[in-house]
Amino acid sequence: MSLTPKSLSYSQVLGSDEIQSWLDQFDSEFRPVAIEMLCRLNFISRDTYSLWLKSSLEEFAGEPMALFAVRKFDSETTCIWDDDGNTQQRPAESQGSEDLVQSVVANYLKKNAHTVLDHPGIETIRSKRIKKIVLLDDSMGSGDRVAGFIERMMNHKSFLSLWSYGKVRIEVLSYARTFESETRVLDSLIGSVHHKRVYPAHTKIRFHGHIAYKRNNYSQRWGHGFRRILDLCDTVKKVRRDRRRGYGETIANVVFYHSVPNNIPGVFWFDSPRWNALFPRRTFPSWLDELLEGKTPTRQLRDDSDDVRAESELLMILSAVQRGVRNEYSIAWNIGLDRKVVANLMLTLRSRGLLTIKNRLTNAGRTYLRRNKDKREDPSTEFSLYIPKSWCAGRETVQPTGLDRESGQVQSESETGLPVEDGESGMGSLERTDAKTAPPSLSVMTQVPSTLPPRERHDRHGPFGSSET
Structure with missing residues (x-):
């Protein structure tokens, strides 16, 4: 199976009633921009994400490791383990992306139960000498969720001891991430990063994924027209200001079937009485799944384009x-x-x-x-004023030539080529072009001896009379 993400075509966008209802909320001048932004989204199906996650875990096959699905905790939870070192139970309600990750982990454990542990306790990690702690996530935009998860792991003394002595190392698996999220996680780690330390903190964690990008590299995700897309996000006042460019202003373009990230533009998922979201409550609608899979018939564009006004x-x-x-x-x-x-x-x-x-x-x-x-009114290029460069003469080449070899007189230029047709002998012709009337350059101008008294300062031959003394 290919890991290539899916995207919407213009015909699918124009043929979907649900998308057209969402587009009607924009002003007419911004609808083409909204359509382009919608076509720039990359949709990752459940099968695609599961295949990537399994293939990534296979890279660590053969060595013991502990798997943890990253999730967001409330402010009251300060540690993922209880006082005895056992992992706290997951809540009963749905946890979004963690649910799919947990199902993939459960299937993976069936084949690798002897080396892979699912959310083990600290005592199990120590007794089985597990060195790899693998954190699983789908998208890292700001890095706050992963950083908060690691901080709650470090809040237990036993795990902090294993980390400080280099007994465990952390591997972060995220399908899509920003480079800024890596910096956020590295800055939150406990421990020194000095190179003289035996185990510097930044050497004990690594990041893996399929998509990695810089947050402000908008053209990579949204094309060369990204400025219009940014203007559109900032123009929709019905969306909260801190949600217009997504969480952390990441303005990502990756959408998962199992969970809609909050770092994509807010016009897609922000829901309020004044704005109807395309992904309400950050859920992936079933009609969009059928549209991407080609199960929904769409209105086809007519090839003759008779309904388009000839502009x-x-x-x-x-x-x-x-x-x-x-x-x-x-x-x-x-x-x-x-x-x-x-x-x-x-x-x-x-x-x-x-x-x-x-x-x-x-x-x-x-x-x-x-x-x-x-x-059609195709623009035509005006060639009447074009002058080839080979026709242009320099100033020095149009000056009067030297003395005539026979008469010793200055030869002037005229249409007939005679030396004396337009003026007296030795006088230049009065018939000139604009280029010929330009003053000559210094390289051909005659030097007239100066009539001023000699200067008192030294010249290049020394002071006057110095050769006699």
């Missing part, structure tokens, strides 16, 4: 793309429109199914161009 700007953009110009800046320069205007028009073309996400024509786009070829 000259849209036709100019499609024509530029057809000629191979696909960058927004190049298209804006080519058709003479502002880049922001071109960006919004290209979003409109994508939402109508005429352009792909990589700025290439679809079949509907090619048909649309053919049907409106009489209305």
Whole structure:
């Protein structure tokens, strides 16, 4: 099975009634941006996550290890173990992502029960000499949840002793994580990081995953139009300010079938009387699962595109793309429109199914161009003012030539090539071009002897009369 995430196409977005109902909450100018943001989401199915988790655990096969599913505790819980060192029981209600992780761990234990332990107590860890403590999670945006879990592990004296003496090491398995979350976890560790320590704290923990990215590298997740997406998130005032870019302003784009992370943009999951979320209460709707699996029929876009009004700007953009110009800046320069205007028009073309996400024509786009070829206004380049560089002469080459070899007179330039046609003998011609009338450079100007009295200071030959004395 491939680990490639799934994503929505423009035809699926436009053909879904539930998505259209969610899009109706946006202003008309922001709907194309919302569609592009929705198509940029990566959906991870339960089978994909389970396959990745099992393959990651196989890398540690053959050595004893203890598995712990990371979860968030309330403020009253300060340690994951009780006074006797036994792991506290999980609550009866659903724990979101931890439920799927727990089911994967249970299936994995059936084949590796002799080396793998599920949430063991401290005494079991010490007696069986387990050195690997594996923490399982699905997504690390800010790192607060994993850091809080490790802090509650360290709050027990026995486990802190094992950690300080290097008896245990922590392996963090998370499908998606940010580099900032790693820094957050490392900063929360107990112990010195000095290189002279036998076991520096940062050498006793490692991170593993499938997706790793820098938080402010928005173009990697949302494409080159990420600024419009950020503006959209900040513009929706019906979403709480601290939820508009997701928890910790991570603005992630990974969504799991079993759990919707809170670090994706708030317009997707924030629910209030004034805003209807696409993922209410951070749950994955069943209709979206069927839509991604292709089980729901969608309204197909018509290839003839008769319902699309022939707008000259849209036709100019499609024509530029057809000629191979696909960058927004190049298209804006080519058709003479502002880049922001071109960006919004290209979003409109994508939402109508005429352009792909990589700025290439679809079949509907090619048909649309053919049907409106009489209305196209392709920009033409003006070549009348173009002057080849080889025609341009330098200033030094247009100055009067040297003395005529026979007459010894200065030869002037004229249309007939005669030395004396436009003026007296030895005088230059009055018929000049703009380049010829420019003053000559210093390299061809004659030097006139100075009539000023000699200077009292030294010249390069020494003071006057120094050679006689």
